[in-house]
Amino acid sequence: MWKYASPAEFMRVTERLLWPLWIATGAVLGIGLIWGLSVPDDYQQGSTVKILFIHVPAAMLAINTYALMAVASIIGLIRRHHVSFLVAKAAAPIGAAFTLIALITGAVWGQPMWGTWWVWDARLTAVLIMFFFYLGYMALWSAIDEPEKAQDLSAIVCLVGVIFAFLSRYAVMFWATLHQGSSLSVDAGQRIDDTFRTPLYICMIGFYLFFFAVLLVRARTEIRLRRAQRLRQSEVMA
């Protein structure tokens, strides 16, 4: 498996994957969103139920992207594996974007349904702090010129913030929060009618495909930039 993680092999394999991935993203996301926008109104939530189809996938990706960054950072720190650090770096802006979407769509849904844009409950606060960790992680990468130093320090910051990714996911189980529990749960059985659940699953798949497509492009960009930097250094040395 590790041979696919070498920069050259990574570039070769991902080049073949990208176009099919973009096509699948466009198709699945298109179907999911059109389906989601055409569902009937919920008897309690009215048409705001349509916000579910972007809020839930965005919130899941916000948390899971942070988990991916943490795993990549650990692998990078232990194995001194450059592509792992670069994948974590590439994932950060995508995770930050999905976190921002989750925060905005949550607030916009909350105003008519809860009567407020924001409450300082455990889940919402944890997600907001996780968003700040995303920003801090990206700021640290760009603030340090030496790549080796930047990747190590950023990885440590990422690992410190893991607690807030964990709380973003599980806070609703530990504390009484205004935010409802999991909409989709294997343990609790079906909580959403199929009318809404099927397009939600399709939107989730579409969002994940979009995530992987953008992640691959960003990781390839980071590898190219690292190569260009090395070539520049060798020119200077010569």
Added chain:
Amino acid sequence: MISGDPYLPYVLISYGSTAVILGLLLWATLAANARARQALEDRR
């Protein structure tokens, strides 16, 4: 039906802001990729 929906602005703001954020992310990603590709070609 749509014109009488009091929640329509909330749905539009949600979908609109999502489209803007993901659009900016995609644009920044593709632009950075094009710059990196060019930087590497210039060095070769």
